[in-house]
Amino acid sequence: MSDPHAPGPTGPGPAPHGDPDAIWLGLDLGTQSARCLAVDGTGTLLATAARPLTSKRTGTRHEQDPHQWWTALADACREALAGLDTHRIRGLAIDGTSGTLLLTDTHGTPRTPALMYDDGRATDQAEAVNTAGAPTWQELGYRSMPPSWALPKLRWLLDHDPALATGTRLLHQVDLITWKLAGRQLPSDTSHALKTGYHLIDERWPHDVMDTLGIPTDLLPDVVRPGTVLGTVGPEAADATGIPTGTAIVAGMTDGCAAQIGAGALTPGAWNAVLGTTLVLKGSSDHLIRDPAGVVYCHRGPGDTWLPGGASSSGAGVISQYFHGENLDVLTDQAAALDPDAVAYPLVSTGGERFPFRAPEAEPFILGDVPTRATEFHAYLLGVACLERLCFDYLDHLGAPTDGPLTFTGGGARNTYWCRLRAEVLGRTVHLPEHAEGALGMAVLAATATGATLTETAAAMVRPGTEIRPAPDRTTRHLPTYHRFVTELTHRGWLDPAVADHALRRAAP
Template structure:
């Protein structure tokens, strides 16, 4: 490893494609944030439909990169990596020009294909631990696209694949993290050819796949002129946004977890073994070093706040929420597709427990509802044998609300750490540092900074546990939560 890779002169670039924005960050080898620039992304939602224009991903990231690198000497930039939303796919022609919109991570139009995907691929999906694919996963959406798009010479691209193709000036390999929901066999590290052929996926449609952190190529001259990234900059294979945030939070040891609270709640942890979930709500990625990364993505999260309190002064609402003393709970589902994790219930809908009077109490009930979903997620993970007793970090937009983070620590009854830069783009900058010879552990130790640790108030934890168990009881009464998981949650609460 060159002496300055983790020093102040080296610059590592992390690129992030989220639901609402494209983001570029420049971070030096000591973890100091030199620049962070976002550009908005717009999409179209209509019932189960959620899509975006893939060309917008490229133009937004290019603009963000140009601004982020404007004051940085080209010779300092050592590498880059890109993360994106999990399960977002499109079809492109042989030149990388999109043939379809990007079907986003929660697009639900492929419901008619899901049963066939799970029947044909049952053996593989059981081997990989998640047992069944969900409608919003990439493989059912691929079949939906294939029935509606000319496929001669077409290529299946995950969201980040379009960007890395443009950066390198040629098609690059996909990373195994994004390929998971398209059916990639993470144990054998290959596409399951017989199952895909039986589903009608044409040979040559799917990309080559490498592990996260593997070299993909270098930035070409054409991309350099558009993005401001120096030509020849190494590109390393990235990860999905939830995995990227875990790296950015320094969650790298077995039992460590990162909880990303954005539009939805995503948990990602580290395990020395593959975690298999009989309910199919937890799935495992492979980390850059080969460790297993169990986790799940809920359909609940901060997106409910935007839906129910549009245009509100959130700081003022938070102050009123903190003063309310309410223990009412709102089940904070986002969208109309039911729940995906920590239980699967396509018919789930929001509900309210208690009588939150006034906007402050209603807002608090939403914050508490997300915290209850989060606690149930850890109870479910413990129930299926995932290690959950390591350090916990909170990232995502929701982690910027300190009161909400403290409330989550109190509901969970465990300390939480808040990194200085709570975002997936920083995780990609850390991963990009490995392009220069640093190990991921060395890069994270040098570049990940913790801003604050919040410890739970035992008295408040005890009071909020009653609200949590009431939430568990209601989910069980409605038939959405398996009784064995509910009993496990009650048993952990009594320890």
């Protein structure tokens, strides 16, 4: 789904404090690939490379072999840095998938597979976690943890192999990479530790909850704020990656937050929508957003801000599921010419939905006739757009500020027609940043090692790219489809009627 109208350069902003010729690296561990990106202090892209990752899905289980993370990322780094003056490299930061974890021995060797961000096996453990930590989770705003979060999955691992409770370390996805880079265990960051139950307000592990759950204290990592310099790259990792020995390793964030930084969505009311395998929304607020239903949660932002958001189990992954091997550019052109109003609920995961509602029993469906492949393809494009609008209606229902600038990032943002369709359904102007990926966000975060704030650094390094302004009549045209979509979700018992009523009121002419 290539974009034939790629945005051109809009000109760099002022460089952050320090050397504008310095090179900053952003490392990204996604579901399907490991990426290395290099930019200078003005945000100019110097090099990028990626290597594929593979997963194993069985029912509600989703695993990866953690060994491949390092080999894939090391290969990507060597390719990206091959033609650069590596003496200019000053620092790096890494993002990973939210809620992905594994257990290693005390030398950092994996003892378990990686349980991925949407692995839903820990149903019984989630019940125990929510009983033990109810007051804490309430205070932190998300009320309860679904089975896909890291803490229930940690308890599952310990339940199924009690021997893992001794001589092991809990690592989030990026923690394994920082260990390999430095040659020793480094602290985790608050962003990745959120779904393991880290107390973001008090900035500590809730040891009373962990004791109740039988989770040993020495299994948990130290935790620091994103942007903290953790250590430096060691000689063994330098040989494997091409990153110079002594390069600063800066604490990163989860992939959704990384994309948010890369999009520059850091002022209160600003939002970034990451359309990858699943849809992730990340915004900025001047206050903690508390969600009685527990599907929206907040990361700590720069300064006193909070970064509310949610990760859906629906998204562009339906395209690879249902249209694998087909010419997506041709299908897009055909779908755009037809402009039908059939709509699909674009659920990717077999574990049900998690945002903008929690429904473990949710299943995909299609409303309307889809007599051709192009019509069916369009139904999924439109379904993602409708789900995205419902996400924003839900956030508004919670009192989150949503009226600031909006950006689209992720693989789905490369399809120009789909971006326009999403903007039309939302009825909002959007921007497509020039380099729309989480790896850029991590390069920006790494550059805060100069002493500049994250907001200042993002202003200097993030380029706004292309603007899309939807025509009001096109938004009006899609409102009946959105109405049918929301009504069907409510009829199936997945969407709270109060949320549906709020969404439909906002969609009223």
